[in-house]
Amino acid sequence: MRGVLTGRVSSLPSARTQRLVLWIAILASFVSFLDSSVINVALPAISRELGGGLTTQQWVVDAYLITLGSLILVAGSLSDLLGRVVVLRAGLIGFGATSVMCALAPTAEVLILARALQGVAGALLVPSSLALITSNFDEAPRAKAIGQWTAGTTVAFIAGPLLGGVLVDSVGWRWVFGINVLPIAVTLYMLGVLRAGDVRVAGVRIDYPGAVLCVLGLAGPVYALIEQGNYGWGNPLVQLPFVLGILCLAGFIWRERTARQPLLPLSLFSVRNFAVGNVATAFIYAALSIGGFIIVLFLQQVAGFPATLAALALLPVSLINILLASWFGALAGRFGPRWFMALGPALAGVGYLLMLASEIPVNYWTQLMPGIFLFAVGLSATVAPLTAAILGSVLEQQAGIGSAVNNAVSRVAGLLGIALVGLVVGGKLELEGFHRMLTVTAVLLILGGIVSAVGIRNPRKRPTGLIRQRAES
Numbered sequence: 001m002r003g004v005l006t007g008r009v010s011s012l013p014s015a016r017t018q019r020l021v022l023w024i025a026i027l028a029s030f031v032s033f034l035d036s037s038v039i040n041v042a043l044p045a046i047s048r049e050l051g052g053g054l055t056t057q058q059w060v061v062d063a064y065l066i067t068l069g070s071l072i073l074v075a076g077s078l079s080d081l082l083g084r085v086v087v088l089r090a091g092l093i094g095f096g097a098t099s100v101m102c103a104l105a106p107t108a109e110v111l112i113l114a115r116a117l118q119g120v121a122g123a124l125l126v127p128s129s130l131a132l133i134t135s136n137f138d139e140a141p142r143a144k145a146i147g148q149w150t151a152g153t154t155v156a157f158i159a160g161p162l163l164g165g166v167l168v169d170s171v172g173w174r175w176v177f178g179i180n181v182l183p184i185a186v187t188l189y190m191l192g193v194l195r196a197g198d199v200r201v202a203g204v205r206i207d208y209p210g211a212v213l214c215v216l217g218l219a220g221p222v223y224a225l226i227e228q229g230n231y232g233w234g235n236p237l238v239q240l241p242f243v244l245g246i247l248c249l250a251g252f253i254w255r256e257r258t259a260r261q262p263l264l265p266l267s268l269f270s271v272r273n274f275a276v277g278n279v280a281t282a283f284i285y286a287a288l289s290i291g292g293f294i295i296v297l298f299l300q301q302v303a304g305f306p307a308t309l310a311a312l313a314l315l316p317v318s319l320i321n322i323l324l325a326s327w328f329g330a331l332a333g334r335f336g337p338r339w340f341m342a343l344g345p346a347l348a349g350v351g352y353l354l355m356l357a358s359e360i361p362v363n364y365w366t367q368l369m370p371g372i373f374l375f376a377v378g379l380s381a382t383v384a385p386l387t388a389a390i391l392g393s394v395l396e397q398q399a400g401i402g403s404a405v406n407n408a409v410s411r412v413a414g415l416l417g418i419a420l421v422g423l424v425v426g427g428k429l430e431l432e433g434f435h436r437m438l439t440v441t442a443v444l445l446i447l448g449g450i451v452s453a454v455g456i457r458n459p460r461k462r463p464t465g466l467i468r469q470r471a472e473s
Contacts, residue, residue, distance in 0.1 A: 018192055021136045022145050026152035028088055028189040031095060031180050032122045033153045036255070037160030038176050040296040041311045042373040047174040048068030050108040054422055054429060058226045061293065061418050063112045068220060069118030070214040073263040074234070076127040076404050077206045083198035089191055091124025095182040102177035113472035127404060146277030158318040161296070165311030192199055196268035209262045213252035213441045218412060220245015225419035229427055264408075273393035277341075277386060280405060282413040283380065283448035287441045289414030290421060291352065291375075294429075294437040295368075301429055303362035312370070313364060320376035329384030336458025344385070348378030349445035352438050360431055378445075389456055396399060417444075 014429035043057040050056060079087045098118035105111035130149070137145045167175045224242035231238050256262040269275040294316060299310040331384075332340045351374030358367040394402045424440055 017195060018136055020190060021132055022148060024187055025149055025188050027132050027183050028092060028125050028129040029149065029153050030156045030161055031183050032125045034160045035118070035122065035180065037157045038164035040171040041161050041164035041307050042168050042176045043297060044300040045168050045307065046111070050111060050159060051066060052108045054425065054427065055226060055230060056108045057297065058418055059112045060115055062222055063116040064119040064122070065411055065415035065418070066215065067116050067414050068122045070218050071120060071123040071211065071406055072127060072411065073404055074206060074211045075123040076132035077204055077263070078124070079092040079128045079131050080201035081204040081206065083200045084128045085125050085194065086197045087192060088128040088132060089188065091121050091128060092184050092188055094121030094420070095125065096181055099177045099180040104303045119469065126407065148409055161311035163316060165308035168307035178410070188209065205261045206257050207261060207263045210252060210255045210259060211257055215249045215265070217245050217249035217252050218415065220248060225356050226422055229422045231253065266407060268394060268398065268402060268405060271393045273389050273456055274402065275455050277408045278453060279388035280448045280451045281386065281406060281409050282343060283444045283451060285410040286413040286417035289417040289445035289446070290437060291441045293418055294434060297429055298434045302360065302431060302434065313368065316372055317376040317379065321380045324336050324377065324380035325384050328381045331390065332385035332388060337389040337457045338382050338452065338456040340385040341389060341456055342453035344378045344381030344439055345445045345449035345452070346378070348375045348382065349442040351375030351378060352442035352445065355438050358434070392459065
């Protein structure tokens with residue numbers, strides 16, 4: 001066992017304290033999710049001012065995702081070791097400071113460095129905020145609180161692009177980062193008045209070698225995929241990072257097999273639905289990252305849409321998800337997740353294929369809207385069953401690490417997806433390159449559906465999932 005809890009109060013906090021904890025958790029995660037959803041809208045303006053073209057745009061997104069995706073599991077361990085409140089406060093301060101660095105960045109290189117540091121701070125926010133809810137709410141209220149937390153992060157995804165578009169069109173792209181300071185300041189104030197006991201886990205060890213190998217293993221191939229457009233695959237500046245990165249990834253897998261307290265417990269992948277669900281997650285979330293990235297860029301840089309209208313183009317996805325996601329989740333609970341995970345991504349992929357009708361000049365309502373609508377319905381049918389299949393396949397006490405692993409897989413998939421954009425599009429985004437990316441996105445979604453259809457197994461009796469492995473003591 002990892003250890004025993006220390007520092008927790010003997011009884012649950014008061015209702016007032018629980019409300020404060022919930023708001024802290026929602027606001028802390030809100031800024032991280034907001035920054036993930038808002039950035040695509042600002043990329044054309046960033047490129048116009050700082051230069052660098054598509055390569056700079058890819059790095060502004062991926063520098064953040066490299067550190068966020070590779071360190072989110074480390075952040076979970078730090079939260080256990082140092083306490084949720086301590087780690088959350090450090091993450092908020094770091095995210096605020098790096099947001100200011102991004103807003104004031106004089107060059108593309110400084111902005112990319114600041115985004116990488118922002119990813120480090122962002123990795124501290126989500127695990128600690130969820131852990132804070134877990135340690136201050138009992139079973140039934142905890143489920144409700146997590147639902148409210150999820151709703152709050154959904155608001156960030158909906159509001160982010162629209163807010164970013166308005167800021168870019170009115171006061172400039174730098175305020176996309178500067179706006180983070182306000183919710184961070186409010187959250188830090190609320191943390192200052194919080195009186196709930198913090199929670200630490202005795203005996204936790206952090207796998208620092210595994211963390212270093214993970215960061216290098218992701219950074220090397222991503223660097224090669226992005227910079228091959230500038231240097232070519234034959235250049236040692238591309239070949240060397242790619243090979244070293246692959247070796248570091250292999251070293252990371254070896255390390256996780258032998259470490260006493262691994263960042264990534266590979267034993268979880270012996271559970272069929274957990275393993276297959278994460279493979280499906282990789283395909284689906286790579287597609288989601290590529291699709292959101294390429295549509296917003298195309299509408300601004302090729303079709304000539306202002307940032308606000310480009311942001312509104314994908315608003316139907318969030319609205320339909322709010323309307324249908326819980327319904328599809330209930331149906332999946334009744335009939336099992338398998339066919340929802342199979343048909344949902346396939347339908348979403350067909351939606352992207354419909355967008356191949358786009359031409360110049362772009363008519364959003366006839367060329368893009370039908371495909372976006374179909375994609376939104378398919379996505380709504382996918383997300384809740386996917387989460388239920390993955391977390392329902394492991395023991396309840398493993399749900400935390402299972403969720404963290406799945407979160408990391410989705411972030412890394414998005415990271416690699418964005419890195420592939422330059423390879424498929426070429427040096428400059430045009431209509432033909434946009435069509436190629438739509439096709440790649442559709443193929444990834446359909447592959448996610450095929451993997452689910454072949455590999456996912458519905459629970460026989462319990463819709464919440466059967467226990468497939470015993471807890472290790």
